[in-house]
Amino acid sequence: MPELNGITVHPDCRHFRGDIPCRPNKEHGYQCGGCPVYAPVLQRILIIKLGAIGDVIRTTPLLRRLRLEYPAAKITWLTLTPAILPQGEIDEVLKLELASVLHLQAREFDILFNLDKDKEACALHDSIRATQKFGYTLHPNGVAWPSNTLANHKFLTGVFDELSQQNEKPYVQEIFELCGYEFRGEEYVFDNHQDKGYDWSALPTGKPRIGLNTGCGDRWTTRLWSDEKWVALITQLQQAGYAPVLLGGTAEDERNRRLQAVTGAAYLGTFPLEQFINLMHQMDLIVTQVTMAMHISIALQKPTVLMNNIFNPYEFDLYGRGQLVQPDRQCVCFYRGTCKLGTSCMEDLPADKVFAAVQASL
Known part of the structure; x- marks a missing residue:
């Protein structure tokens, strides 16, 4: 485990911030060496879902499946509307702006989900490093395109009215299938304040x-x-x-x-x-x-x-x-x-x- 000036530091912990004290240190005085709540991150997951607000809200059921599949994951969510997301349920909520883009492009993720067809979202899908990528990429012609076959259905119902009218899958089910999961009726994750x-x-x-x-x-x-x-x-x-x-x-x-x-x-x-x-x-x-x-x-x-x-x-x-x-x-x-x-x-x-x-x- 890394040490700085003889002091143990855990940069892989879900609580570790790097620029300010983590919450366990602030509230309980814990330091990394012997910390009772040390939680090493085993997977790093990025969700890109920018807007609109309603679509961001109805994407939150995905969090329940991700927490089930990857209980030790650090989940980062990039959006245009951070205030609508349940802050306590997501490790890192970022607003789409230059500062966020710069440091996301310097990081590595295990899984990246881009759930938007916006050109900037597709460009981020392509420019951020991740072992697995789902959702939409940027076609050489500068338009959204399925990243893999899982995204085909949701992509096609979005670009052809006739296919959209024939579709009998709820939005949440389409999002789950795009990410490689079967929808099992997972509820939204939301703060009633x-x-x-x-x-x-x-x-x-x-x-x-x-x-x-x-x-x-x-x-x-x-x-x-x-x-x-x-x-x-x-x-x-x-x-x-x-x-x-x-x-x-x-x-x-x-x-x-x-x-x-x-x-x-x-x-x-x-x-x-x-x-x-x-x-x-x-x-x-x-x-x-x-x-x-x-x-x-x-x-x-x-x-x-x-x-x-x-x-x-x-x-x-x-x-x-x-x-x-x-x-x-x-x-x-x-x-x-x-x-x-x-x-x-x-x-x-x-x-x-x-x-x-x-x-x-x-």
Whole structure:
């Protein structure tokens, strides 16, 4: 074992930082020589999953399999959104920036998983040293390409709409197979931030809280449901003895204030991401479209009523909690941000249908 000035040092330990004292030293005064929590790293694993936030969240089930297969591994995750990852479950969370790239390219890994087709992610797959590599590489023409045959299925469903529509595998299963594993229903790994002690005394009590996430982002606005539909659903929920709670970010704030004024449904305003996650954790069920809140709801293991129109319904695994509901009219705008017919088929999703799914899911 290496010594510096006669002092034993373990650079191979999972706790060792190299630039500052490790946690066992800081909290207990342990030094490497004779340290009771020395944990030598046997494998070094790098996950490259940059964004979007929802896709980062729904990749976290992979951590459960990796910890099972490689209990002594040091896992590093490179992403654009470090705050969304469960910090205590990953040894090293890095944000995609020059400093991270420079030192990753100087290191060696046993296994590298690149789960993104972004050109920068593919370039990192090719430039970082690893014994085994999975996912996507950079084709000589400068586009993403399967690193090996395991990535073929996920690659093809991403570049041909027809194959994507025919696909019957949930996203998480595709990710597992891309990495060489069979998906066995592993749950997300996620922090509900309950330890933060947020004050939710303004929330209604005594009735099941039904969180209503009313927005869907600005990329695929064909997913939006009208105010009239939300009002109808809220009214039905209130009459049935539920307590609807309006959820959303700054983009939904104006809409939620309108809905609150008309229905009297609870609305506490907008919050930073961690607090918003904990607010969702206070709900008994979440109604949402395909958006970040859907991924958070599934990660929090909440019954989820998912309203979907433009995406392949097989893509989403609700883990047996909740229901997926779709418009009565078949959607003809697969992965489109504007409706080819002028009026989104979401207007053909009745409030009654969503309400029935809420009742069935609780």
